[in-house]
Amino acid sequence: MPDSMMDNVVLFPKTEKFYEDELTKLLRTEQYQEALEMLTFLLQFPNVDTIKSDQWEALRHWLLTMFPETVFPPSSVEEEDSEEEANLLRQYILDKAASDDGAFVRKLQTMLQEGTLEEQVSALEQLAFIEQLEVSQFVRTWLCERPRHPHLQFKALQTLKQMGEQGLIEFPKHGKTVLVEIEETPLAAEDFPLRIRDMIRRVGDISEISQPDFVYFATQTWQEFLAYAYGTAIYTELLRTEESAVDVWASALHAILQEKLFGTVDREELLDTYGIVDAMTLQWKRAHNVLTAFVKQFSPDPT
Template structure:
């Protein structure tokens, strides 16, 4: 869902081809009980005047249900959210530790089975819960699972985060993107803010450029960028991002912007976009390299909103 603002009418248009993408994202948020995020998305969707009336009524009804069932989603400052998140994390940790210690290993076995046989979302959930179990044999299980065969890059990155949360240290070697990579567990970012500043600046730059003409473009761009970082983490691509000079911020940001604009709208004025980002002739080869890398990733892993 990427809106385009019309400066002459101040209307905002929701493109039909991206509507399904946001509905899928909404369902994921509801299934994972991320009600605050779901409410924010519904509030955003309901601003579009061109949406079919029946669809708009469905969204409004769902929004009303969320506000009725989970009124706390309306009242939380950023500080309170952080405190609540820490409290919830502590309670979840205690619950999982108590559960794993009281049933002779049945709970841990259930999570391990989910990790082996579950859907992508189920495997992520298993890893998130296993992260709270401080048992050497459990962390060794996660290591073995990660190293024994290629996995989806998102799962591999989540497994590294899980191992770090478990207190594991040192290097770990596993197959990724057709090669073997060597990663230091301690260096794994646990949140988007943990990535180096220059890498975070790349997605911030997209927001700076798109905030006027496409104010919510960065929503989809941010999700795609985080998926890409998980895909690249531990590989030579990530090393390239780490060592990038300041000019690379505009290179990677504009390459991502061009790919997503073409993906969502089916067209992109590349020359105008490169001029907007300040990409000069001397940066062309670097830009093509970034564009090719991102194109390969998007074709293989990024969901298609159309």
């Protein structure tokens, strides 16, 4: 966003706290590229306390100094290294699982049952490497026995797919019972159908000039929303939408995040930018209501 526009944008105290919590999570999980992008975004705000701004600038400088690879796109060599690291992690977990009479697996199962959200995600990511019938059955039972956070439910489906599981699975979600095919579960953002990926790409196309960092937060929110919607009637609707619905969902997401992050949105101008005409108004209001309900339930209000 150009400086002249940023002059009128205020970073509310709760918004600042929200981003700092997210930044801490990124650093704790060594997601340095994402942390650097967030710091670059935060440093654009002109009305932040000087001490806080200096801290962010110092942290940004530290990331660039200690992890210079964060400023360069991954090369094929780095991708090979990443694949090698994944193979090494897989082998380490398999060795641990086979060497201690099941104590390591039981520890992961306990973490999945009793841990925090982050610990449960970590347990699922590690269990995914253990292709044992009793382990996959444990994850199945855990997923199906009662409602879970949508992010955990989606992660569990990915885990089962990575274990080689197939077929239909039924579990409670949003007060209903959903039925999905394990092997159809996307393992990465690029595995979702093209039209669903186009929705977030459209946000990037619109915001890349005036708000180049906006798409980072939109992408994260969209991925969380897809996990929230997966297996439900909402996701089925996304799969069946016509091409015009790309602009409908993209603009609804843009409007909600614009208001959430900056406290205001010129809805009429935004809809005009996305080409939302009168005939699309009802569809747009429905998408906006669905996304609003998701944000209120699973994303803290930073304002």
